[in-house]
Amino acid sequence: MKKYHYILVGAGLFSGVISYFAHQAGKSCLVIEKRDHIGGNIYCEDIEGIHVHKYGAHIFHTSNKKVWDFVNSLVDFNRYTNSPIANYKGEIYNMPFNMNTFSRMWNIRTPDEAKKIIEEQRREIIGEPQNLEEQAISLVGRDIYEKLIKGYTEKQWGKSCKELPNFIIKRLPVRYTYDNNYFNDLYQGIPVGGYNVLINKLFEGADILTGVNFLEEKEKWMELGETVVYTGAIDAFYDFCYGNLEYRTVSFQTEVLDMENYQGVAVVNYTDRETPYTRIIEHKHFEFGTQPKTVVSKEYSTDWKEGMEPYYPVNDERNQLLYQKYAQKAKESKVIFGGRLGEYKYYDMDKVIESAMRCWQQLLG
Numbered sequence: 207m208k209k210y211h212y213i214l215v216g217a218g219l220f221s222g223v224i225s226y227f228a229h230q231a232g233k234s235c236l237v238i239e240k241r242d243h244i245g246g247n248i249y250c251e252d253i254e255g256i257h258v259h260k261y262g263a264h265i266f267h268t269s270n271k272k273v274w275d276f277v278n279s280l281v282d283f284n285r286y287t288n289s290p291i292a293n294y295k296g297e298i299y300n301m302p303f304n305m306n307t308f309s310r311m312w313n314i315r316t317p318d319e320a321k322k323i324i325e326e327q328r329r330e331i332i333g334e335p336q337n338l339e340e341q342a343i344s345l346v347g348r349d350i351y352e353k354l355i356k357g358y359t360e361k362q363w364g365k366s367c368k369e370l371p372n373f374i375i376k377r378l379p380v381r382y383t384y385d386n387n388y389f390n391d392l393y394q395g396i397p398v399g400g401y402n403v404l405i406n407k408l409f410e411g412a413d414i415l416t417g418v419n420f421l422e423e424k425e426k427w428m429e430l431g432e433t434v435v436y437t438g439a440i441d442a443f444y445d446f447c448y449g450n451l452e453y454r455t456v457s458f459q460t461e462v463l464d465m466e467n468y469q470g471v472a473v474v475n476y477t478d479r480e481t482p483y484t485r486i487i488e489h490k491h492f493e494f495g496t497q498p499k500t501v502v503s504k505e506y507s508t509d510w511k512e513g514m515e516p517y518y519p520v521n522d523e524r525n526q527l528l529y530q531k532y533a534q535k536a537k538e539s540k541v542i543f544g545g546r547l548g549e550y551k552y553y554d555m556d557k558v559i560e561s562a563m564r565c566w567q568q569l570l571g
C-alpha cells in the first residue's frame with residue numbers, strides 16, 4: 207500500500223480538478239508545487255483590496271455546459287464580459303474585429319461596406335493561407351493586419367508572422383455586427399471573490415507541499431503514490447533527453463496608481479511594434495472595483511530561458527514534432543501528463559478542465 211492514491215505535480219487547474227474529484231471519491235492526494243502558493247497561473251494576489259491576476263489576465267469563458275455547471279457549483283461568477291481595446295500609436299480600436307473596428311478604421315457604417323473593403327484586400331492571398339500573416343490578411347485584410355495584428359503578434363511570439371502557424375489567429379472572432387464581446391462562448395465571467403476562491407475549493411482535502419521542486423527528487427515522490435499526475439513541462443520531466451521544447455513567457459511590471467480609474471477598461475492591447483509591452487491590464491475592472499486606488503500591469507513577452515516560468519507552448523512544426531517524441535515516451539510510462547505544459551497545448555481554462563474531467567473518467571476505469 208502506498209501512502210497516497212494520487213501524487214499531483216503542479217497545483218494549477220488540471221491538478222485541481224483531479225484533486226477535487228479524488229477527494230469526493232474518498233481518495234487521498236499529495237500536491238507538490240514548486241511555487242510558494244497553489245493555483246498555477248490563475249492565482250491572484252490582493253493589493254489595495256484588488257485581486258491582481260499575478261500571471262496575466264484570466265477571463266473564464268466556455269460553451270461547455272458541463273464545465274460551466276461544474277465551476278458554478280464551486281463559486282458564483284460575475285457578469286464580466288471581455289471587451290478589450292487596441293491602442294495603435296494612440297488610435298483606439300475595439301476588439302475583437304467587428305463593425306466598431308471597421309467603422310473606425312475606414313469611416314464606414316454598414317456591414318456591406320466593410321465586407322467590400324475586406325474582400326478587396328484579401329484578394330492578395332491566393333489559395334490556402336500558409337502562415338499567420340496570410341491567414342490574417344485573408345480574414346480581415348491588410349489594413350487591420352498591419353495596425354492591429356502584426357506588431358502585437360510579433361511582440362507576443364518573438365517571430366515573424368510569416369513563420370507562425372495559422373491557428374493562433376483563428377482564435378479571434380471576426381464579426382460583421384457591432385459586438386465588442388471578445389469571446390463567442392455561451393458563458394463568461396470572473397469568480398466572485400476572485401480565482402483564489404475557486405482554487406481553494408478545488409484543492410480542499412488534499413495534502414499540499416508548496417516551494418518543493420518535484421523534479422529534484424522525482425523517484426522519492428513517485429514512490430509515495432499509486433498514480434502520478436504531472437502537469438509541469440513534459441520535456442523537463444524527461445530531463446530534456448530529446449532537446450528543449452520552446453516556450454514563450456510573459457513578465458509583468460505591476461504598479462499601484464493613486465487614482466481611481468486609469469484606462470477605463472480591464473485590457474488595452476498595444477498593437478504597434480515600438481511599445482515594448484503587449485498590453486496593460488487594469489485589474490479592478492474584472493470585478494467592477496470601486497477602490498480609491500488602482501493596480502495596473504504592463505505585460506512583456508519574451509523567450510523562455512531556464513529559471514523562468516514557461517507560459518505558452520510554441521506550436522510550430524519543429525516543436526510539434528519534438529513534442530510527439532516526448533508524448534510517445536509518456537504513453538509508454540504510467541505517469542499521466544496534463545495541462546498546458548504537460549500536453550504542450552495552447553489550452554484555455556475551460557479546455558484544461560474538460561481535459562482533466564476526461565482524465566478523471568479514465569482513472570475511474
Ligand code: UDP
Nearest residue numbers: 292354355358359362374375377378475477
Ligand atoms: N492578436 C492580435 N492583436 C490583438 C490581440 C490578439 O493580433 O490585439 C492575435 C495574436 O496573434 C495572439 C492571438 O491573436 O497571439 C490570440 O490572442 P488571445 O487574446 O486569444 O491570446 P491570449 O489572451 O491567450 O494571450
